[in-house]
Amino acid sequence: MIEEFIKYTDSYKKYGEMIDLKINHTFRVKDLCLEIAKSIGLTKEGEHLAELCGLLHDIGRFEQWKRYKSYKDLDTIDHGNLGVEVLRNNNFINKFSSDNYDTILKAVKYHNKYKVPNTLSDKNKLFVNITRDADKLDILYLVSKKTLGIKTEDSKMSKKVYNDLLNGKLIKKSDIKTKADQIAVRIGFIFDINYSVSYKIMKEKGYIDKIIDNQIEETNNEELKEQLLRLKEMSRKHIEVMIK
Ligand SMILES: [Fe+2]
Incomplete structure (x- = not known):
């Protein structure tokens, strides 16, 4: 094949x-x-x-x-x-x-x-x-x-997208307004995973942490930095829960 x-x-x-x-x-x-x-x-x-x-x-x-x-x-x-x-x-x-x-x-x-x-x-x-x-x-x-x-430049996440993520919702493509929202879509993947092993791989490889850290490093927007740090906390907790 x-x-x-x-x-x-x-x-x-x-x-x-x-x-x-x-x-x-x-x-x-x-x-x-x-x-x-x-x-x-x-x-x-x-x-x-x-x-x-x-x-x-x-x-x-x-x-x-x-x-x-x-x-x-x-x-x-x-x-x-x-x-x-x-x-x-x-x-x-x-x-x-x-x-x-x-x-x-x-x-x-x-x-x-x-x-x-x-x-x-x-x-x-x-x-x-x-x-x-x-x-x-x-x-x-x-x-x-x-x-x-994904270059966020100096954009921050739109309110709806950010709040949806914090509330564990998947991001709809039609809600994407800013470049930072595209990062949100990737982080939102953690709410649409089906198998425990996938969460384990995600955790072991540190994908979400890496994505967030890269963005924090690249942006000058303090508000985006804060949003990202909070999302990092949230995603870590969610991944832990889903592995068990
Ligand atoms: Fe594809």
């Missing part, structure tokens, strides 16, 4: 190094999916399916970059939906695995949505949730090491 994926993505490499960014992200997400699957005791078959969902979750990214030269869904296209289209058009899943067709499509489609519909079957929901956790963990990794840098 990896060979098929590499063959497919190789044909997009001519569109530049932004393609590599997503290929590398994909392989890390695939490994994280496996780690999560193991932690919850899935069978070998389940582990394999989790890896497949990770491998294919961002398959729409390559076509998105080719068409729009952008990864911004809001300005271009929803890359989860595009991924489903790509898989259907290329008859990809039959090449990868003829079983579990629907589960893989759902994992691709819903990995990036604000909410997962509760109409999904238990099996589909399981693999959607694994993929979502793995994807978020790798995004936090990238932001923490500044690969996906």
Whole structure:
């Protein structure tokens, strides 16, 4: 299955190094999916399916970059939906695995949505949730090491976004008003994680602390610094609670 994926993505490499960014992200997400699957005791078959969902979750990214030269869904296209289209058009899943067709499509489609519909079957929901956790963990990794840098400049978080976070709510994209709000979205990931092992990884790697510390270092806005320190406290407590 990896060979098929590499063959497919190789044909997009001519569109530049932004393609590599997503290929590398994909392989890390695939490994994280496996780690999560193991932690919850899935069978070998389940582990394999989790890896497949990770491998294919961002398959729409390559076509998105080719068409729009952008990864911004809001300005271009929803890359989860595009991924489903790509898989259907290329008859990809039959090449990868003829079983579990629907589960893989759902994992691709819903990995990036604000909410997962509760109409999904238990099996589909399981693999959607694994993929979502793995994807978020790798995004936090990238932001923490500044690969996906967010420059807050001197902005602070908008009141609604900041208060939503303190109250444990996920940030809606439509509420994002300032650059600092984009940091809030990443911190808000801690309220949308499904498995204890994901919280453990988050804590061990110190992703949230790193993201917050980097921002505190970079900003001159005292109010933002204070907001960030309070959010650091809050997120540490939340992660501790969720690990237990
Ligand atoms: Fe994605």
